[in-house]
Structure formats: C-alpha cells, structure tokens
Amino acid sequence: MAANESYVRNHLYFVPLADLQPDPNQPRKYLDSTALAELTASIVQHGVLEPILFRQESGLLYVVAGERRVAAARKAGLVSIPALFIDSQNYAEISLVENLLRSDLTAVEEAEALDRLQKEHAYKQEDLVRMLGKSQPVISSTMSINRLPQAVRDECRKDPSISKRVLIEIAAKKREDSMLAAYVKYKASLNPRKKTQTGVKVSKAQSTFNVMDNAEGKIKTLEIQNLSAEEKRSCPDHGQATGSGRRKSNPTRPGGGTKTESKFGMTPQACQKICSKFK
Numbered sequence: 001m002a003a004n005e006s007y008v009r010n011h012l013y014f015v016p017l018a019d020l021q022p023d024p025n026q027p028r029k030y031l032d033s034t035a036l037a038e039l040t041a042s043i044v045q046h047g048v049l050e051p052i053l054f055r056q057e058s059g060l061l062y063v064v065a066g067e068r069r070v071a072a073a074r075k076a077g078l079v080s081i082p083a084l085f086i087d088s089q090n091y092a093e094i095s096l097v098e099n100l101l102r103s104d105l106t107a108v109e110e111a112e113a114l115d116r117l118q119k120e121h122a123y124k125q126e127d128l129v130r131m132l133g134k135s136q137p138v139i140s141s142t143m144s145i146n147r148l149p150q151a152v153r154d155e156c157r158k159d160p161s162i163s164k165r166v167l168i169e170i171a172a173k174k175r176e177d178s179m180l181a182a183y184v185k186y187k188a189s190l191n192p193r194k195k196t197q198t199g200v201k202v203s204k205a206q207s208t209f210n211v212m213d214n215a216e217g218k219i220k221t222l223e224i225q226n227l228s229a230e231e232k233r234s235c236p237d238h239g240q241a242t243g244s245g246r247r248k249s250n251p252t253r254p255g256g257g258t259k260t261e262s263k264f265g266m267t268p269q270a271c272q273k274i275c276s277k278f279k
Helices: 033-046 067-075 091-102 107-121 125-132 136-147 150-156 164-171 176-190 204-220 229-234 268-277
Strands: 012-016 052-057 060-065 080-085 246-253 256-261
Touching: 033 067, 052 091, 060 067, 060 091, 067 080, 091 107, 091 125, 107 125, 107 136, 107 150, 107 164, 125 136, 136 164, 150 176, 164 176
Parallel strands: 052 080
Antiparallel strands: 012 080, 052 060, 246 256
C-alpha cells in the first residue's frame, strides 16, 4: 500500500492509479472533455509517454502535475502510471509552472493560482516574475482578472474559449456593475442572432446583471409628480436638507432661493419614491 512505501526523490515508479489522490491545491479545475478524449485515445494506442509528478503526505499520494494524464489513463483502463516522486515544499510552484508551460489553464485558473501562490508564500510580483519567466506587466494584468465579479469568474473558469485579453479588458473597469455589463455584452456579441427563450437557464453573470438592469428600469419609470405631501416629508434621509442632502442654487426662484437634492443628484421626492419602491 502507498502508506507503507518509501519513495526516493526524482526516481521513477509505476504507481497504482487507485493510490493517487487529486491535489486540493491543483490549479487546474477544468478538464476539457474533447482534449481528454483525444489523450485517452493516444494512451490506448501508445501508452503514457511522459511521467506524472507525485508527492507523499501522511501516507497518501497526491498528483502534483499530470492530472489530465491520470484521468485519461483511468479512462483507458490502465492500472498504473509512470510517475516521478518529488520531495519539495514548493510543489505548488512546480504544479503551477508545469501547467503554465503547457498552457493548460484557463485565464481564471491561472489568475487564481498566481493569487494563491502569492498569498501562501508572501511573494511579491517580482518573485513571480523570476519564478515564471514572465514580465511584470503580464503577471500584473493576469492577476487583475481576480477583480472580476464572482459570477463571471465561476463561468469563465470552465470556459477556455474566453480569451485572457478579453477578461483583462473587462477587469480594467472600475465598478463591478460595469464589469458585469461589459461581460454580458461580450457574450451577446458571440451569438448576435441567438435569442433567449422561456425556460432557458441563464448564467449567474447574466442573472445578476438582469436584476441590476431591472432596478434601473424601475427608477426610470417612477412617477414623481404623484407623491403626496406626506411622502415628501416622510423620508428622514431626504426630507430635509441635512446629512446626505445638499442645497443647490435655483436661479428660477425669486430672490435666488435654494432647493434640496440628495447625494445622488435627485430631489427628496424622487428619493422618497425610490425608497418606497424597495421596502
């Protein structure tokens, strides 16, 4: 059993596939089904041509690099796989570098792996530059993808068709709602003739944007003139020219005069109507 084996660093072994565990720190979270099927067919015909890397911890064996080869070998019906044993505390770096050199990660997987590596080892971006052999602007722009809303990252993590360049451009926007809007617009541009049908499941990103867009639509259609005098006075935040409100000169009033506007540039009546809509 794996727990009773003693392994020597950098030695080649044929490890039973049943003994190998997926590494919880593996940067790759998505396996493309087409690529996996092609690799499985290759292994059936030629076998595993390149050893995987594995480590041992508390008697268990973990895959450091070669997760896709392990999955394909299992699908091909193999019992064991050639594997090199590594004994290093930097196995997370090895796994990330190996995947990056193969261009096996999606843009989101790469950004999240860099972020985790930086936080776990207190690295600076300069350390990542030396480690990965990439320029500082490339590292910085890749890590900016982590600014994207969670819904967008969740969707793109499993979609290698969305380019890193596109996600970096979206992440450059300052506000989260702007990022969501830009992402939804980009996705719509990929299928300009595709219309949403009743019962079709929409993505989390699209759903989030729809909620925000719906709220904006409600605000635009408010009938401010229908407010009663009581409504105009009842909002503690907007009924008086204090706190969040500000007074603005009104040249149309006799003698100059002032009127109160909220911090959003709306009259107290508008603010009150908005408040009542969402109570």
